[in-house]
Amino acid sequence: MPALADLDPEAYEPGSRDDFDRLYRNAYPRVYRTLAAILGDPQAAEDCVQDAFVQALQAWTRWRPDAPAEAWVHRIAVNRAISYRRSAKLRQVGEVLRRLGRPAPPPDPAEVATQGDLLSALRSLPPKLAAAIVLRHYHGYNNREIAAALGVSERTVGTRLHQAGERLRAALEPSFLLGTGPAFPSDKRGSYAED
Amino acid sequence: MPKTDHDPLGPRFDRMLRAELHRVRPLYSSPRYLSEPHPRIRMWRFAPVALAVSLAGILALSAFVATGSANPAVWTERVVTVIESNPTPTPEASPVQPKAAPQAAPTHTPDHQAPATAEPPERSEAPEPSETPEPARSPEPGESPEPSGNDSSSGYEH
Numbered sequence: 001m002p003a004l005a006d007l008d009p010e011a012y013e014p015g016s017r018d019d020f021d022r023l024y025r026n027a028y029p030r031v032y033r034t035l036a037a038i039l040g041d042p043q044a045a046e047d048c049v050q051d052a053f054v055q056a057l058q059a060w061t062r063w064r065p066d067a068p069a070e071a072w073v074h075r076i077a078v079n080r081a082i083s084y085r086r087s088a089k090l091r092q093v094g095e096v097l098r099r100l101g102r103p104a105p106p107p108d109p110a111e112v113a114t115q116g117d118l119l120s121a122l123r124s125l126p127p128k129l130a131a132a133i134v135l136r137h138y139h140g141y142n143n144r145e146i147a148a149a150l151g152v153s154e155r156t157v158g159t160r161l162h163q164a165g166e167r168l169r170a171a172l173e174p175s176f177l178l179g180t181g182p183a184f185p186s187d188k189r190g191s192y193a194e195d
Numbered sequence: 196m197p198k199t200d201h202d203p204l205g206p207r208f209d210r211m212l213r214a215e216l217h218r219v220r221p222l223y224s225s226p227r228y229l230s231e232p233h234p235r236i237r238m239w240r241f242a243p244v245a246l247a248v249s250l251a252g253i254l255a256l257s258a259f260v261a262t263g264s265a266n267p268a269v270w271t272e273r274v275v276t277v278i279e280s281n282p283t284p285t286p287e288a289s290p291v292q293p294k295a296a297p298q299a300a301p302t303h304t305p306d307h308q309a310p311a312t313a314e315p316p317e318r319s320e321a322p323e324p325s326e327t328p329e330p331a332r333s334p335e336p337g338e339s340p341e342p343s344g345n346d347s348s349s350g351y352e353h
Contacts, residue, residue: 024226032221037212042222050227057228118208118215137209138216165204 012069015061024053027070030139031077037138038081038130040123048084052077071149074135078150082127121171129164132157 012019028049035045055076056063063072122130128150135141135149146157258270 020228024228028223029221033216033219036219036221037216042219046222046224050224053226054228118211133204134212134216137204137212168204168208 012065014063014065020057020060023069023073027073030070031073033138034074034131034134035077035081037119037122037134038127039084040119044084048080049077052080067148071145074149075151078127078131085127118172121168124171125164125167129160132160133164133168136161
């Protein structure tokens with residue numbers, strides 16, 4: 001898996017349609033997985049990623065190569081996912097009210113694939129924290145790259161990673177303890193602020 | 196990567212997250228940007244032009260209603276006549292202001308009693324009250340009808 005630093009930002013020319021098509025082919029699976037981890041819904045993840053690329057194309061001529069193109073698309077996509085989660089909460093309230101007294105529908109098999117403990121714990125986090133965790137631990141971004149992708153300062157990234165790590169530890173530690181060894185050895189715990 | 200050594204979640208978390216996310220198969224459909232963005236971009240690009248055209252249409256319609264003519268030359272003539280007719284009241288208004296100004300000046304000067312320089316103008320105005328005897332003389336012409344009245348009254352008294 002190529003790290004963000006390995007992707008040459010100069011490889012894309014702003015406004016070039018061919019380069020945008022190439023960016024879509026390269027970045028779509030990675031951005032999709034990020035949103036799948038944040039949203040936990042394959043259909044919603046695809047919808048948000050497609051919307052993000054639509055927005056990205058509209059601003060493609062204004063993109064500056066000083067930031068990696070994939071981080072830029074990630075930023076748009078994460079913002080789209082945050083908006084989606086916000087509206088989904090409102091929809092859930094309406095759905096609960098409509099379903100009062102009726103049995104819940106069976107789960108979608110496509111969604112079951114993303115229902116692991118870890119992904120469930122990720123989805124329980126606020127989207128901004130979950131995005132920071134996925135960008136760090138799945139895509140291998142450092143704090144600076146996450147800051148570029150999320151449009152925040154590196155200090156904020158460190159804070160979010162720390163908060164997300166604490167919450168994930170609290171949510172996952174019992175199940176992790178059933179494995180071969182401790183996943184969170186307290187003596188080796190460090191800080192996210194040293195990138 | 197040295198950064199993972201400092202992560203509180205540890206390398207095992209990285210492995211588990213990668214394993215779970217690798218199991219997620221991206222849903223590939225036709226890229227939405229190939230079909231959607233262009234009409235939207237074109238529509239918003241021409242929105243200012245449409246706004247300008249509609250504003251110009253409204254202006255032309257109102258001018259047609261006001262002048263009764265579809266000829267823009269008539270509209271400009273009408274505008275010129277309106278503009279030329281407007282300035283005449285303003286010169287009339289300006290002479291009124293100087294008249295009001297001297298009246299206002301004495302009223303302001305008593306308010307500024309503190310500065311000593313304000314007093315001399317009051318003294319200079321003092322002669323004007325001395326001229327007020329002229330209004331005092333006004334009874335003289337008024338006396339001309341009065342004598343007849345006085346005479347009559349005197350006669351009346353008699």
